[in-house]
Amino acid sequence: MLALIQRVAEASVDVGGRTIGAIGPGLLVLVCAEPADTEAQAARLVAKLLKLRIFSDEAGRMNRSVQDVAGGLLIVSQFTLAADTRGGNRPSFMGAAPPELGRRLYEAVLAEARRHHPVVATGEFGADMQVRLVNDGPVTIPLQITG
Numbered sequence: 001m002l003a004l005i006q007r008v009a010e011a012s013v014d015v016g017g018r019t020i021g022a023i024g025p026g027l028l029v030l031v032c033a034e035p036a037d038t039e040a041q042a043a044r045l046v047a048k049l050l051k052l053r054i055f056s057d058e059a060g061r062m063n064r065s066v067q068d069v070a071g072g073l074l075i076v077s078q079f080t081l082a083a084d085t086r087g088g089n090r091p092s093f094m095g096a097a098p099p100e101l102g103r104r105l106y107e108a109v110l111a112e113a114r115r116h117h118p119v120v121a122t123g124e125f126g127a128d129m130q131v132r133l134v135n136d137g138p139v140t141i142p143l144q145i146t147g
Contacts, residue, residue: 020122
């Protein structure tokens with residue numbers, strides 16, 4: 001399972017001109033399932049997100065988690081994270097899970113996040129979304145959860 005994590009001052013996602021998810025300070029998490037991924041990996045991804053120490057402490061060091069700072073999570077499906085750009089100029093997305101599996105695993109990530117964190121906003125799986133964010137830092141971290 002792939003994720004791109006961005007520490008944000010605020011973030012939102014619109015579908016059809018309507019805001020469907022928004023947070024203040026926290027993490028914008030773009031998530032992509034791969035064909036061999038499982039619900040167990042979805043749970044490990046959420047556990048990692050909640051404990052990742054990328055928020056500043058009193059000394060200005062990245063030493064606090066999203067839970068420590070009571071930040072929000074905005075979790076958005078993003079199959080393009082699986083892009084293979086090695087051949088030619090058009091990316092291949094064959095590394096992304098098929099839509100049914102991708103949806104199931106995205107929903108597993110959301111359910112796990114809601115079980116363990118009070119502020120979870122979402123995008124809409126498969127929709128044409130416009131994502132807005134103010135990256136704080138900037139801090140952007142790729143994450144891969146395997147087997």
